[in-house]
Structure formats: C-alpha cells, structure tokens
Amino acid sequence: MDNVTEKLLQCFGHKKFKSELQERAVRAIARGVHDVYVSMPTGSGKSLCFQLPAMLQDNKVAIVFSPLLALIKDQIDHLTRLKIQAESINSKMTSKDRERVLNDLQSMKPNTRFLYITPEQAATVTFKALLEHLVKYKKVSYIIVDEAHCVSEWGHDFRPDYLKLGFLREKFKSIPWVALTATASTEVTKDILENLKLLHPVAQFKTPSFRRNLFYDVVYQNCIEDEVGDLAEFLKKSLKDDDNVKARDKNAAIVYCRTREQTEDIARMLCNKGVKSLAYHGGLKGSERVSVQEQWFNGEFPCVCATVSFGMGVDKASVRAVVHWGLPQNVAAYYQESGRAGRDGKPAFCRIYYCRSERNAVDFLLKSDIARSKTPEQKQRCKNAYKSFEIMVKYCEDVGCRHKTFADYFGEEPPRCGTRCDACTDARAVRRALEQHMRRAMSATLHRAGFVSHDDSSDLYGQGRDGQKREIESYYGDGGDDSDGESSRRRVAEETRSLIMHEFAQRKKSIEKDKKSNDSESAKYSKCKAADSTSTKVNGLTVASRESYLSLLKNALNENLASLKDVDEPIKPLSKNNVEQCAIELEYEAFSSSTVISLYRRAMTKLIATVKASKDSLYFRLKTFEPKKRETLGELVKDFEKSKQGESHKSHGFITASQLEGRIEDKNGARELSKADRETKRKANSFKKDSLTQTKLKSFFTPKTAQESSETSSSASDDEGGLIIDEHSKPDPCESTLKLDEIEDNTDEDDIDKTLKIEEISSNSKNDSNSKTLVINITLQGVPSKRANEEKVEHEQEDTHPVDENIKGSPNKKHGPAKKKN
C-alpha cells in the first residue's frame, strides 16, 4: 500500500479506487507536473481526484472554484463529515466568520485544506490579495476549477466570470491546475483548455459517456391514454425489488418537471395512484426543501417530482429511475440529470415523456432568446443553446440509438449499446410509436387551425433557460456573489415576458386580420343593412354578431305577431318577409345610431326585450311598418314563369340556366331571345353576379315546413310578399351597393352558353328557421371553369358573439363560428 492508497483509506474511508481512471487521475494530479483535465460522468468520484492529492500535501490549501454556493456547501459538509477542514469566503458569511477564515489562511500553518470560492468572489480585491499572499508563502497545493464546462459558451451553464479565471492561470504559473467536468462535448473541452489557459501538455482523463447500466427510452405523451397512470406503472416497476435493504438504500426515483405547478400536480396524482411522491422546487422554503430531500433520501418517499434545481449535490446511489416529464433543456443537461440514476452501477431507467406542444413552446422561447440578444457573443451563445436543443429534439424524434446521441455529443465513438435503449432493443416498435405520435401531433395542429397555443408557454418551459436558471438559483440562494444578479435576472424575466406578450399581440393581430377577412366575406351574404361597414362604423362589431341580433329580433317580432292570432282586434296582414324587412330596418337603426359595440348591444337587447314585452298588442313598429315596393325575387319568378309557361321546371330549388336565360334555339342552333326573355336573362345574370342577391336566394330555396310553405304561397300571391332582392340598393352613406345595371355591364357573354345550375346541396334545418344552414352550389355545366368554382356560394348563419344572457331562447347561442366549406 503506497501513501496514495493509504490516504484514500485514512481520509476518505475507501479501500480502493472507484475506477481505474479515478486512480490514474489521482496519481497524475498528485505528481503535480501537469495541469490536468478530468471529464468523468456524474457520480464517478471526480471530487476525490483532487481531494486526495490535496490531502497529500500538508499545510497547504487547495483553492476550489465552484459555480454555486449550494454546491460549495454540499462539498464543505461532506469534507467536514470526514473531519477535513474546508472553508469558503462569500457574501453570505458574517464578518466574524470571514475574519476567522482569513486569519487561519494567513497563518504560518493553515488548518484549512480546501477553500471554496465562487468565480465572482475570485474577482474581488480581498481574494486577490489573499491569493497573492498564499502563493507567495507557497501555501497553495492546487487551483481547481470544478464544473469547468461553465467556462464555455457551448456549455449549458455558461458563467462569464469563469472566463476571468484564465488570467489567474497566467499570473500564478507555478501552481498546478485541475479542471473537472461531467459534461463536455468536443467544443466544450476545447474551450475549457483554451479559456482557462491550462498549461500544455495537459494530462487528460476522460471516461466514455456510455453507462451500460442505464436504459434510455422515450414515450410519446400523445400516444398514451393516461400519461400519469403510465408514469405511475413505470415507477412502480422500477422501484420494486428492494425488500431486504435498509430504508436509506431503498430504490428511489426522480421525476423532473418543467414548472413548479407541474411538480405539485404530478406528485399529487402519483400519490393518488399509489406512488408515494413529494414535490420539490425553488418556491418551497429552505426548510421545506431540506425536509423533502431528507424524506426522499431516507426512503420515506421513494419518488420526488422536482424542477431541475433538485439533484445537484444530491448523491443517492440507489436511484432506479429518472424521468423527464417533457423535453429536457439540452443533451448535456439531460446526460447530467439522467445520470443521477444507477450510481451504484445496478440497472436503472431513464425515460422522457415527450410532448410536442411543449417542444414548440421551448422552440419559441429559445428563438426569442436569439432575437433579443444584444451582442454578437450573446447571439452566438443563444444559437449554441438552440443547436443543443435541436439535438435533444432529434433525440426524441428519431429512431437512432439514444446512447449514440451522447457519444456524438461528447465526440466519442458510438458505444455498443445492444439492448440498453428502446431504439436498439426494438427499432420497429419505436418507429411505429414515433409515426403515431407524429400523426397525432399533426392532426392536433390542424385541429387548432394553424394556431399553436402558446398561452402559457412561459410556464411550460419554466420561462426558458432563464427560468431554469432562476429555478436553480432560487434553490441555491444567490447563485454566486453577483450582487446585480437579482436585478439582471429580473430584467431578463421582464424582457422575456414582454417579448412573449409582444408575440401574443402579433398573433392577436393576425387573428384580427383573419377575423376581418372572414367578416367581409360574411358581409357579402348578410341580410343586415350596410353589413360591409360593420366594423368600420362600430369597432369590434362583427357581421355575424349583427346577424345574431337580427335573427333574435326577427324571432321576437314573429312571436309577437303569432301571439295575436287569437286576439279579436283586426291585425294588419304581414308576411314573414314583411317581418324580416321590419327587423332589418330596426336593426339598422340600432346599428347606425351606435358608436361603440356596447351601445349597439344595449340598443339591440333593449329592442328585443321591448318587442317581447308587448304581449297583448302588435309591436308598434310592425303596426306602422310599410313594406317598400321593390324588385323582388317573387317578381322575377313570376316574370320567368310567365315567359316560360309550360316549360317551367317544377323541381323545387333547381333551375337550369337555359330556362332562366329563355334560350331558344332555332334549327341552325342560332339563338334568339325575345325582349321579355332578355329581361329575364338580365335579371338571372344579375343574380349570378351579385353575391348579395345570391344570398337572398337562400330563403327561396330553403325547404319549408308545411306551415312555411303555405305562408310563402300566400306571400307569393302578395305583390309585396316576395323576397327582397335589392335590400341594399337604397343609398346609404355606409354601404357600397352593386347595382343591377352595373352588373349587367360586367356580364361575360361566354357564360351564357353554359347551363347555369343552381342546386341546393345542403339544408340543415334546425328548430328555428333562422338557424337553417343552406349551401347553394352554383355550377356552370360543361367545362368546369375557375369562375364556376368562384360562384359556389355557401351561407351558414353564424353567431360568433355571445348574445346577452337576458335574451332567452336564442337559437343562435348554440352555434359555433361560421365554417368555411369549399
């Protein structure tokens, strides 16, 4: 037994080295000839690599740079338990404590063997003076940089203050340096060696990232019925088989969640499903966190649902499962977090429950980071983070070996995985699951009509990298000695929030734009007067909303009329169309006298309520209503019937263009049109051209109930009872009217040769005539033309705006937004 192994036992209680690499690293560092770089997986005993050599040098102190106060505390606690004096100098210490540490370090033979410092503290005048003193009196054994990947912009935890350490290396050339990390890709390794200015040749000790005892797989959340149920089953399987061990050594699990709320929710659900779980996050009080950690550590609660703040410094060997509920931040972070499983070398499971919508949220947040980065360095950093995220996405959305992803990332040869991941065990099953996941994700996206919900994307990803950082730092106290840290974090959070709000505003704008274009489409087919000007006149009001109110008003008027059937008093004869005409006038009055949407709503609500209230007498506006003499469809039909007596097509709702056009072909096929026929044709073409009048065809071709049929036939005999076809022809400052004559001028004569078929293809009669859906499909028979397609008309009554609750019996309340069918 040499003095190295002797000290191993004496100071650390280990009879042998954990691995060959650990021993080689220890011996190389102990020689003190070269700077040493150690890259070993989490839990492989890296700390011992420098702690043991430091213990070999009596009366000397090792300076250890570590990124977080909590990590420092864990290490100091660990060494204190081993009766090795370790200290720190930081802003959280009392001045008395600080003085005590400084006095000891400045003494001839310091008792302190390890001095833990944050990189921020390293930049202070006090520390610089202290270091100069220690070096001058040859009291420094080593300078150690723990978590050295923090020096690299490629790393997932870049800390700018780590860069300053390189100056110290240049200044104190006589002291050997040691840099250690668990997660270093090729780029990160290069950065560590360069940025820390380690003296060449650097002795490098690097274990392959492949950990054979860990089984990796991915489960797609959208492919399972009960996600948490699945998780519970998985945990139960992973946690069993530990009956004969001490409570402390019982199997344990960690479920990493993105948000604090998620940790609470999932922990609760797991408890309900029989897996004793606790939530852990930065929002808990310090004492609560310690308590959770202890209960988990002692085996009282085998599972902890935590944010990423959990685990650093937590050294439990019997973790049998590490689950990520959603996409991990990046490969390095995932390797580190999942690497907390199976530290005892026994089989353990690492699973991701992948959710694509979350991926989209992360994608958005990382892109936002890139967009708002102010300096080229920042931008590069954000781009690196994005690249790393993309690798993680590929990890989840690919069928390749999971371990190979890590090997690629760390610049190693692909490992011989065999059956240590789902993809290598059963690639076909993984491919099938992936395809199913993609299909479902796609259909969900389509379902949302292209709008991916980012409502709470900030929450989904715990507010991105910054959120994750905040989460860690809330756990670790101040995250260093950066006095401005809190304010800069707040600023970053504020910027992130405002960026997200900005993005939402943009989306809202584009939705508004879509709404507007839908609205102008609806206006073409609306019965409301000046429908085109709806939103221009009253901001926020939609045509659909007006149609809803109009429909309610018309119902109320019809009810009013119907309620007087048994009353003795003589009632003015009014057809349904007269009532509709009256409703249109009244609605228009409310619309034209309203300047804001609330006034319009109030006016319409009041109007409808008043109509409903006049139970025993005809509503006064119906009494005084004088239908205007207008060109009506009734007239048109009569014209048509007159000219085509005997020829008229009796089929309901089906008129051929040859009939409408009154086309007469002589023996030579030449066309002759009588004057009357030409007039009829003109009108027919005007229907074809004017979407407004096409809309009015709706009521004409709607299949009628027996009662409606009799009413219509009676109204057909009434000159004023036909359907209004030129409702909008009345000059109105708000509306633009397409006159029949103007349409005639635009008539394309080519179309006359074709047969115009107006065919009702769908009629969806609901309880109320107002809620009928009618699709009128106009096709030009013969060669299908673009124009023919354009002339497909669809009209569906819609109500996208909620109508006031006090209006009862609103049939349109049930309606969803208008659907566009082609």
Ligand SMILES: Nc1ncnc2c1ncn2[C@@H]1O[C@H](COP(=O)(O)OP(=O)(O)OP(=O)(O)O)[C@@H](O)[C@H]1O
């Ligand atoms: N030679 C050894 N024999 C037995 N156990 C050892 C040996 N060396 C270290 N260990 C133990 O292994 C565990 C992990 O060690 P350590 O914390 O140093 O790992 P690490 O690589 O620094 O992990 P992390 O990256 O998570 O900090 C500790 O419990 C430590 O006591």
